[in-house]
Each structure stands twice: as C-alpha cells, then as structure tokens.
Amino acid sequence: MFINLTIQLMETTQDIRIDDDQIIEDGIKVLQQTGKLSAGKIPEYFYSSMSETLVSKYQTFKEANIPEGDLLRGV
Numbered sequence: 001m002f003i004n005l006t007i008q009l010m011e012t013t014q015d016i017r018i019d020d021d022q023i024i025e026d027g028i029k030v031l032q033q034t035g036k037l038s039a040g041k042i043p044e045y046f047y048s049s050m051s052e053t054l055v056s057k058y059q060t061f062k063e064a065n066i067p068e069g070d071l072l073r074g075v
Helices: 024-033
Strands: 002-009 012-019 045-048 053-056 071-074
Touching: 002 024, 012 024
Parallel strands: 002 071
Antiparallel strands: 002 012, 045 053, 045 071
16 A cells, blocks of 8 residues: 655655555665655654654554654654
C-alpha cells in the first residue's frame, strides 16, 4: 500500500508518496539521488510527528507504523 507523507532532512522538506513496505533509508537514498532532498549522511533515527516516536532508518514505513500524512524529521 502507498502512503503520503513529508520527509524533512536538514533544511529540505519533501512531500512523497511511497510504498509502506519500503525501508526508510532506501526511500531517503532515492530522494537524495534525484535531488529532492539534501545529499549527506542519513540520520539513524527519524521523529514521527503524528505518533511522537523515534523510528529507525532500518525499519520499513509499515514496521514503524508511519501513518498517512505524517512528518518524519531526521534527528
């Protein structure tokens, strides 16, 4: 299933639609390679604004229970 969410990494923010079975780190890498997010080191954890939890970049969006419309901020 696809979900819509916002990723914030450093000073760049990008709205995306992504398969929830995708590993978070892999999704970020694709966004960096296409120039949609700042290139650089991907943080180990992201803060989910809706669930108010930290999620690992090694989890899939589904495993991390990322809801539709969430904002993930690199920490």
